[in-house]
Amino acid sequence: MKGPPILTTVVPVGPEPTHMICPHCHAEIDTTTYTRPGNIAYIAATLICLMGCAFGCCLIPCCIDNCMDVHHTCPNCKAYLGKYRR
Template sequence: MSKNYQRPTYGPPPAAPPSYSQSVGGVPPTSPFIPQHAFVHRGPEILTTIVPLGPEPTHMICIHCHAEIDSSTKSEPGLLAYIIGALICLVCPCGCCFIPCCINKCMDVHHYCPNCKAYLGRYKR
C-alpha cells in the first residue's frame, strides 16, 4: 500500500522585532510587530525636584511613597567631628577628643520619610 504523503507548505519566516531605534521613533519597522508598551496605560506622572536638605526637618514630597511629609532626622558624627577630634587628641590626650561627637554643629543629619521609613538623604557639615 502506498500512502499519499503531502509535503507541508511553510509561509515566509516571521519578521524580526524592530530594533530599539525603530521602536522609539527612528526608522519605521518593516514588520507587523507592535511593541507591548504601546498599549500600556500609565497613571499620571509625578515630577519631583531635588529638595535641598538642611540640618532641620524639611517639608517635601517623598520620592518613594509620594506622600507630602516633613522629614524625620537623625544626627550622627560626621567627618568634621572626627577631624576635629583627631586634632584635639594631638593637643590634649586626656579624652577631650570625644567632645566634637556631642556638638550638633559637627554632626551630619540623615533624613528619613516618617511614612514609609525610606532614606531621603544626608546633610553633611
C-alpha cells in the same frame, strides 16, 4: 492600569526637618532627622588627640551639634532622603 507618572523635584535638605513630597511613597511629609558625627567631628577629635588630650576630651566634638551631619528620612516609608553635611 497605571496612572500618570508622578514627577518629583530634588528638595535641598538642611539642618532642620524639610517639608517635601517623598520620592518613594509620594506622601507629603516633614522629614524625620537624626544626627551622626561628620568629618568635622572626626578631624577635630584627631587634632585634640594629637595635642595630648587623649583621655576622653577628644570625643567632645562628637557631642556638639555643629559638628554633626543631619540625615533625613521619610516618616511614612522610612526611606533615606539625604544628608546635610556641616
